[in-house]
Amino acid sequence: MTETFQFKLLATDGKARRGEVSMPRGTIRTPAFMPVGTVGTVKAMYLDQVRELGADIILGNTYHLMLRPGAERVARLGGLHNFIRWDRPILTDSGGFQVMSLSSLRKLNEQGVTFKSHVDGALYHMSPERSIEIQGLLDSDIQMQLDECVALPAEPNEIERAMEMSLRWAERCKAAFGDQPGKAMFGIVQGGDIPKLRERSALALRDLDLKGYAVGGLAVGEPQEVMLDMLDVTCPALPAEKPRYLMGVGTPDDILKSVAHGIDMFDCVMPTRSGRHGLAFTRYGRINLRNARHAEDTRPLDEQSTCPATRDYSRAYLHHLIRSNESLGGMLLSWNNLAYYQELMAGIRKAIEEGRYADFMAETQENWKRGDL
Numbered sequence: 143m144t145e146t147f148q149f150k151l152l153a154t155d156g157k158a159r160r161g162e163v164s165m166p167r168g169t170i171r172t173p174a175f176m177p178v179g180t181v182g183t184v185k186a187m188y189l190d191q192v193r194e195l196g197a198d199i200i201l202g203n204t205y206h207l208m209l210r211p212g213a214e215r216v217a218r219l220g221g222l223h224n225f226i227r228w229d230r231p232i233l234t235d236s237g238g239f240q241v242m243s244l245s246s247l248r249k250l251n252e253q254g255v256t257f258k259s260h261v262d263g264a265l266y267h268m269s270p271e272r273s274i275e276i277q278g279l280l281d282s283d284i285q286m287q288l289d290e291c292v293a294l295p296a297e298p299n300e301i302e303r304a305m306e307m308s309l310r311w312a313e314r315c316k317a318a319f320g321d322q323p324g325k326a327m328f329g330i331v332q333g334g335d336i337p338k339l340r341e342r343s344a345l346a347l348r349d350l351d352l353k354g355y356a357v358g359g360l361a362v363g364e365p366q367e368v369m370l371d372m373l374d375v376t377c378p379a380l381p382a383e384k385p386r387y388l389m390g391v392g393t394p395d396d397i398l399k400s401v402a403h404g405i406d407m408f409d410c411v412m413p414t415r416s417g418r419h420g421l422a423f424t425r426y427g428r429i430n431l432r433n434a435r436h437a438e439d440t441r442p443l444d445e446q447s448t449c450p451a452t453r454d455y456s457r458a459y460l461h462h463l464i465r466s467n468e469s470l471g472g473m474l475l476s477w478n479n480l481a482y483y484q485e486l487m488a489g490i491r492k493a494i495e496e497g498r499y500a501d502f503m504a505e506t507q508e509n510w511k512r513g514d515l
């Protein structure tokens with residue numbers, strides 16, 4: 143806990159880094175997984191549970207919260223932390239990515255993005271300055287620049303255009319953010335799957351001397367090896383003393399490998415969204431509880447787990463709940479999956495501290511192959 147934003151590197155093992163981000167609202171142990179709380183809730187979870195599982199920080203979303211309940215309203219209600227009853231750090235995404243994936247996009251130009259709300263069809267304009275203003279109204283601790291994320295595959299000149307504009311928007315966001323010692327504004331590296339554009343984006347953002355850097359434009363449909371190749375180019379071009387956040391990633395395997403490529407922070411809807419659809423992540427791999435073969439399996443997901451959802455409920459009951467589309471099914475599997483993700487992050491942090499990350503990675507991947515037993 144510090145009055146300013148500080149990142150400390152505590153240990154490294156190859157390119158894997160063990161660190162911690164200290165902020166007024168709390169310390170974030172890295173490598174960190176950030177549960178996604180899109181509209182002010184980590185779906186199907188109580189935030190006390192999310193904290194108990196080991197989350198030091200959660201995500202909020204500018205796009206969703208500006209549409210409903212509204213950024214000015216959240217500010218009138220005392221800010222996002224008071225509203226949702228989470229007193230630790232919150233990172234908010236800037237909205238650009240969500241506009242592309244959720245709204246009927248009207249137009250995007252140098253000024254910003256104009257779009258129709260997917261909630262009520264109302265028209266909105268969001269500039270880099272407005273995105274930072276909204277994140278300020280939410281009292282967000284780590285604010286993301288507004289950027290343009292291009293879905294892959296894409297034409298090189300389209301990727302270059304979006305990357306260059308995102309750099310100009312980074313400068314505008316830095317100016318709009320100003321100097322807020324206890325908070326941070328992160329830049330977002332773009333450049334698609336083109337190494338020289340990735341390097342140019344990272345080096346230009348580095349010159350802006352921001353408090354942290356995200357790697358964007360990935361986990362948008364490209365193969366895992368392309369994502370990892372882009373990390374090989376991007377991470378060395380970023381300052382070693384600043385945190386690196388890989389946006390939207392990912393599966394447990396994505397996370398293991400991205401840590402080995404130098405990433406410190408992750409966010410993904412995978413554990414919660416797939417949990418609601420019946421997918422359970424365990425030490426021995428994934429289990430799809432919709433599958434009829436679980437209908438009379440009295441075993442829990444993992445009797446050695448400390449998480450009640452994982453240890454105390456039969457697969458037969460979980461199967462029944464999911465098949466019946468009962469809320470408790472999504473609640474228990476979200477609980478199990480977030481518990482597994484945080485247990486994985488704790489194992490990653492410990493392995494880096496002990497200089498045995500390569501072995502930890504191999505053991506973990508080996509266990510996944512054992513399947514559901």
Ligand SMILES: CNc1nc2cc3c(=O)[nH]c(N)nc3c(CCO)c2[nH]1
Pocket residue numbers: 235236237238239286289290291330357358359360361362389390391409410
């Ligand atoms: C699921 N994959 C994914 N790729 C992303 C890529 C980006 C990106 O390039 N920019 C911004 N602002 N957000 C992104 C997000 C949302 C964060 O979860 C992404 N999410």
